[in-house]
Amino acid sequence: MIDTHLLQTVAAVVREGSFERAAQRLHLTPSAVSQRVRLLEDRLGTALILRGLPCTATEAGAKLCRHADMVGLLEDELRRQLPATASASTAHSSLRIAVNADSLATWFLPALAEMAQAGTAWLDVTVADQDQTAEGLRRGHVLAAVTSQAAAVPGCRSRKLGALRYVATASPRFMARWFGRGVNAESLAVAPSLVFNQDDRLQERWVKRLLRRSLALPAHRLPSSDAFVRAALADMGWGMNPLPLVAPLLASGALVELLPDKPLDVPLYWQVVMLDVPLLDELSACVLRHARLELS
Amino acid sequence: MIDTHLLQTVAAVVREGSFERAAQRLHLTPSAVSQRVRLLEDRLGTALILRGLPCTATEAGAKLCRHADMVGLLEDELRRQLPATASASTAHSSLRIAVNADSLATWFLPALAEMAQAGTAWLDVTVADQDQTAEGLRRGHVLAAVTSQAAAVPGCRSRKLGALRYVATASPRFMARWFGRGVNAESLAVAPSLVFNQDDRLQERWVKRLLRRSLALPAHRLPSSDAFVRAALADMGWGMNPLPLVAPLLASGALVELLPDKPLDVPLYWQVVMLDVPLLDELSACVLRHARLELS
Structure with a gap:
């Protein structure tokens, strides 16, 4: 040994x-x-x-x-x-967990807080794009991950969490300035968009589904879920925001949807190393419970 | 050429x-x-x-x-x-800028939004610890950076921005549970703290100044400024939060200071490549103006 x-x-x-x-x-x-x-x-x-x-x-x-x-x-x-x-x-174990930024900004933090209350483990959270978190699991950097990958990483168990719903949002002032004549190929080609980082394809995916073709979007890059929302409020661009994060702002009218009833759902999975210990089971149960409350 | x-x-x-x-x-x-x-x-x-x-x-x-x-x-x-x-x-230029997460979560975003309004450049923001952003400038990854390093990076100009003020904060429930008998070496050694990531020494610096010696703090790791605040609200731990971000929560009583009148000021500098073009001058003027409004 x-x-x-x-x-x-x-x-x-x-x-x-x-x-x-x-x-x-x-x-x-x-x-x-x-x-x-x-x-x-x-x-x-x-x-x-x-x-x-x-x-x-x-x-x-x-x-x-x-x-x-x-x-x-x-x-x-x-x-x-x-x-x-x-x-x-x-002594407590340390649980290294990878999660996408938008989950951490919405439904995942309450799950972490509940686990922390139990006082049985130190939570060591890293943030990566939902398409990258499985890689952290594969390489052994983390024990568990919220990921967009359904297929189980070797040595891990995969469970469906539900979908995080995104809505294309902007401020009313931004809408008036850039989309006064409609949300179409012409206006989307010039209206500043927001992207999280080079891995973030959500805006392009939404546009592709809308126009049935790809479009290179002019964009500011802003790698923070909350900064993304603040930037939208400050008329800096339009972007795909997680619904749980912007629902109150949509209700108050501070942000509006670019087009009604055009959400984009991103399915998420919970992958954990296969190790039969109650602590990991507790963590999984806690994560799945909070996912059910907030995800579609 | x-x-x-x-x-x-x-x-x-x-x-x-x-x-x-x-x-x-x-x-x-x-x-x-x-x-x-x-x-x-x-x-x-x-x-x-x-x-x-x-x-x-x-x-x-x-x-x-x-x-x-x-x-x-x-x-x-x-x-x-x-x-x-x-x-x-x-065509517009792309301005690659490195900034620390807590600045982006507070005073820096309004500066970016103002620059974006001018419509003369695409802003490409990366986030790193304030001690690491100067490295991005040195290596050529960015043109400008908010950094804790006062000494100018070769080929760059450095200007003082002011200090971002941090306060040690926790929820009232957390205070009652962990610091009921006072904030001292005994309670700090067992009360869960929050750290941003392995580069984050703010909690340890605050404790060292208080106790006049180092103390290994038990900690959850949570690499997001806003998640940090939400975790404090959810009784998950105490942590150093930027005052501009938590001032409303301190005013409402949702968060409290661990000890009154013990802030920690982190001086920040603005470093930009030496290139005499109006666009960089505009950016610097905008950043310095917003820093004056929010930093100490």
């Missing part, structure tokens, strides 16, 4: 991003951390850490970190079953 | 993240894009694109992209001075 101290040391370097910070966390000197990492790299015959600012895991290192996470979860479960050790330890 | 078509092609691949998407934007076939990229790589004798998902710029490629941006800005300015070409073209 892999030496626990070495395993924990590598995981801490990846988590903290530096040998110095890992040393601080583990109450070691940085050179002791460095020695341990090199020792495990020698034993496994492969590089685990890419030295840099920040330090990151190699492909093998990421898999080792996931292994460390899973051992941690199994150990937590063991402690729960051994009352003598349960009271002696206050 | 570098062939314009080759330059634009490389810039498009980096911007879009793939040869296919760049081809679509430029109305070329993917193989034509690939040929152009290879041709410029041969001529310059260095790799420019790291082929992958997504395609990214090499160090040399990033500098070439910045060069393309700067040529674009100079050309826009030239067109403005040549009325015959000004009317013939609707």
Whole structure:
């Protein structure tokens, strides 16, 4: 079996991003951390850490970190079953979860908050596009992910969450300025749109469905769900916003839909590593319950 | 001089993240894009694109992209001075800007919206920690950045923006549960804190100033300014929140300060490449004006 101290040391370097910070966390000197990492790299015959600012895991290192996470979860479960050790330890597992920004901005945060209330795990959330989160799971960077990919990642279980509904929205002033003569190929070709980042195809997908052809949209790039909404309110552009986030603004008239009854539904899935521990089951149950409340 | 078509092609691949998407934007076939990229790589004798998902710029490629941006800005300015070409073209420059998430969530968005109103440039915003944004400028990924680094990046001008004020905040319920006996080393060692990501040291800095020593804080990681606030409201943890974002919540009592009169000010600087074109001057003037309104 892999030496626990070495395993924990590598995981801490990846988590903290530096040998110095890992040393601080583990109450070691940085050179002791460095020695341990090199020792495990020698034993496994492969590089685990890419030295840099920040330090990151190699492909093998990421898999080792996931292994460390899973051992941690199994150990937590063991402690729960051994009352003598349960009271002696206050350690919690860390659950690394990847989620798309719009889910985090809407239905997913209440699920996290509920899990946090239970106090049984530290939640370590990373944000990526819904098409990229499965990759984090595949590479071993996370234990669970909200993703647009239905097919189960090897070693994981996939469950349907429902669809996050998006509506094409803009401010009334923006509508008057750019879409006074209708929402069509001519106006969409010149009206500033908003895109989240280079992975965000939602605006183009909506336009393609509307016009039945692709159109290159002029766009500002703004990688934040809430900034996206604020930018729409400030007449900066039109964009696809998640309905749960903008429903109150649509109700008040601060934002309007470009066209009525033309939503775009993005189906989402919950994928978790196959590891039979109650903590992951609790997390999944909590996530699925909140998804049912907010997703279509 | 570098062939314009080759330059634009490389810039498009980096911007879009793939040869296919760049081809679509430029109305070329993917193989034509690939040929152009290879041709410029041969001529310059260095790799420019790291082929992958997504395609990214090499160090040399990033500098070439910045060069393309700067040529674009100079050309826009030239067109403005040549009325015959000004009317013939609707092309705009793209301004790539790096900003920290908390600025984007507060004072920076109104500045972007004002720039967008002028309609003279497409804004391409990336988000990074305030200690990392200067790196984007150094590497050529962006033309301008909001950063905590006062010293000018080579080739750039640095100006003081003011300080973004942070306050340690939590919900009243969280305070009662975790800090009922005071905010001190004992309670801070067990109360769940929130950190943005591994680069976020604000909570630790605040605690270190308070206790006059370092303390490893138990923490959930949540990389979104608005999710941070929502998590605090949902009793998930305490965290350093930017005052402009939580002022209304402090006023209503939905959030409270852990300790009164213990803010943490983070000085911010505006760094821009030295290129004497009115568009960058307009952007700087707009950013500095909005900073004065909201920063301390």
